[in-house]
Amino acid sequence: MNRAALAAIVDHTLLTPEATPADVERACGEAVALGVFAVCVSPSLVAVATRALAATDLVVATVCGFPSGAHAPAVKAREAELAVESGAREVDMVIDLGRAKAGDWAAVERDIREVRRVLLHPALLKVIVESAALTDDEIVAACGAAAGAGADVVKTSTGFHPAGGASVSAVRLIAATVARSADRRLGVKASGGIRTGAQALALVAARATRLGLSRTREVLHGLPEAPA
Numbered sequence: 001m002n003r004a005a006l007a008a009i010v011d012h013t014l015l016t017p018e019a020t021p022a023d024v025e026r027a028c029g030e031a032v033a034l035g036v037f038a039v040c041v042s043p044s045l046v047a048v049a050t051r052a053l054a055a056t057d058l059v060v061a062t063v064c065g066f067p068s069g070a071h072a073p074a075v076k077a078r079e080a081e082l083a084v085e086s087g088a089r090e091v092d093m094v095i096d097l098g099r100a101k102a103g104d105w106a107a108v109e110r111d112i113r114e115v116r117r118v119l120l121h122p123a124l125l126k127v128i129v130e131s132a133a134l135t136d137d138e139i140v141a142a143c144g145a146a147a148g149a150g151a152d153v154v155k156t157s158t159g160f161h162p163a164g165g166a167s168v169s170a171v172r173l174i175a176a177t178v179a180r181s182a183d184r185r186l187g188v189k190a191s192g193g194i195r196t197g198a199q200a201l202a203l204v205a206a207r208a209t210r211l212g213l214s215r216t217r218e219v220l221h222g223l224p225e226a227p228a
Contacts, residue, residue, distance in 0.1 A: 001201055003223040009204075010036040010220075011061055011090075011189070011212045015159070021048045028052035034216055038090060042066075043083050050087025061090035061124075064115065067160035069094030069130070073114035080125075081118040090124040091115070092155055092189075092212075095142060097130055105141050112149035126153035126189055126210075129174075132164035136173060143177040147186060153210065154178055157192030165192020166199075168206045175207035197222040 012031040014024060024045045029052070031039045038059035041049045049060045064079040065071040071079075080091045093115050099107040112127055119125050127146040131139050146154050154174050156166040171190050178186035190203040191212025200211055200219050213219050 001204060001223070003220050003225050004035055006197075006200060006204070006211070006223060007035040007216075007220055008037055009208075009210050010034075010216055011038040011040045011191075011210060012036045012216045013040040013159075013191070013212050013214045015040065015042055015063065015066070015214075017042075019045065021045060024048045025052050028058075030217065031058055032056055034220060036216060037210070040090075040092065040212065043079055043086075043088075046083050046086040046088045059089045060087050061092060061126075062088045063092045063094070063128075063158075065094040065096075066092075066128075067094060067158040069096050069128070070098060071096075073111045076111065077114045077118045080115050084119065084123055089122075090126060091119055092126040092128055094128045094130070094158060095145070097133060100129075100134065100138060100142055103141075105145050108142065109145040109149045112146055112151060116150040124152045125150070126155045126187075127151040128155045128158055128191075130158060130161050130163070131156045131170035131174065132167065132192075133161055139170065139173055140177050143174055143186075144181050147178060147181040151186060153187035153189050155189035155191055155210075155212070159192035159212070159214070161192075166190040166194055166203060166208075168202050171203050171206040171208050194219060 190208035
């Protein structure tokens, strides 16, 4: 996979709490130069990214219920709704991990469904399951909840949880599960701790369809350029 092909499935991500509007503008400029698919920023900075990318084809993405997921469903839904009003075309929501660990999958699905209710197509809903904090059985159940609630993509990680980020095994399991659990095939986003081109390629080989990267330039650096 060459540099341009990998860049085309990257969400160039800036979610550090101290990020300023100027930082977002710089990240957007870098995203354009690198040829990525989307820029993912915090909800309060969506309007900044939307303005910075107005003359481009790049997508603005954001998060909701981030990073803990321990927000009331109505709060997550309103956050997603406001983000779309500010220009976001994709929202990465965090599931309620406490409900997931308790095995209350009906509550997890209701939580996702509440966001899906306000996030109308073609806006994309990605569901962050924090796979490193779940058992394999819990990952499968979380994927089922996401599919049942109408999500478009299942995403591994916030990148903020101490349990860890993306892994090849988790991506492989998520990809296999969503392929079985929905009438339409859901995407798989690998995110959290991806620092090298080799890691990125391994995750794509495991069937990740999107990558969330904060170190995009470093990851792309070692890959061959696209043919002329």
